[in-house]
Amino acid sequence: MTTREDLEQRRLDVSDAACRVLARDGLGALSVRGVAAEAGLPPSTVRYVFPTQAAMREHTITLVFDRTRERIDAIPVGLPDGETARRVLLELLPLDDERVVELDVYLALGNAALTDAALRPALDRVVAEMRAWCDRIVALVGVPESLRADEACRLHALVDGLAVHVTRLAPGESGEWAIDLLDRHLAGLPTT
Numbered sequence: 544m545t546t547r548e549d550l551e552q553r554r555l556d557v558s559d560a561a562c563r564v565l566a567r568d569g570l571g572a573l574s575v576r577g578v579a580a581e582a583g584l585p586p587s588t589v590r591y592v593f594p595t596q597a598a599m600r601e602h603t604i605t606l607v608f609d610r611t612r613e614r615i616d617a618i619p620v621g622l623p624d625g626e627t628a629r630r631v632l633l634e635l636l637p638l639d640d641e642r643v644v645e646l647d648v649y650l651a652l653g654n655a656a657l658t659d660a661a662l663r664p665a666l667d668r669v670v671a672e673m674r675a676w677c678d679r680i681v682a683l684v685g686v687p688e689s690l691r692a693d694e695a696c697r698l699h700a701l702v703d704g705l706a707v708h709v710t711r712l713a714p715g716e717s718g719e720w721a722i723d724l725l726d727r728h729l730a731g732l733p734t735t
Contacts, residue, residue, distance in 0.1 A: 553592045554602065556582050561603045566647035570655055597661040604652040604665045607645045608672060628683040631676055632725050635702050637710040638718055646710050674699055685734035694732055701728060
């Protein structure tokens with residue numbers, strides 16, 4: 544493995560550890576020492592990979608949405624538009640442990656970005672990407688162009704709200720109700 548590949552792997556290892564710490568213990572626990580302990584690395588390695596706390600935070604939120612984007616990009620091409628729209632929506636809900644961690648990271652770092660100007664650009668990119676997915680979904684299901692902006696905004700708000708509710712379900716409690724609600728919402732969108 545080259546030095547560049549090794550550095551990138553360390554970044555991923557540290558970011559994964561940061562995601563786990565953040566999701567489990569909150570933003571206050573996102574420290575070099577805490578992340579290093581979680582990753583099983585010396586603090587000096589964490590500082591080498593991410594020289595600042597802000598760099599570690601920004602990379603962590605970017606990693607979360609890279610994973611979401613990869614899952615959405617892996618949706619097979621050639622499905623009916625309505626099925627593609629539904630599958631994109633399902634990737635945005637925290638229906639498994641990985642996506643619960645992703646949502647917890649997004650919420651924690653999103654809140655931090657409200658007071659930390661260095662994180663704001665990363666948050667803005669994430670929000671813009673979420674909006675683009677919602678724009679794509681309403682276009683896929685045939686919402687008339689004149690209504691797409693409003694419908695995408697409503698869908699974005701619905702997905703964000705459902706995601707928070709689903710992630711707070713009791714252990715073993717099903718999130719099927721959220722999927723059913725999204726299905727009904729998609730079916731009720733105005734189409735051409």
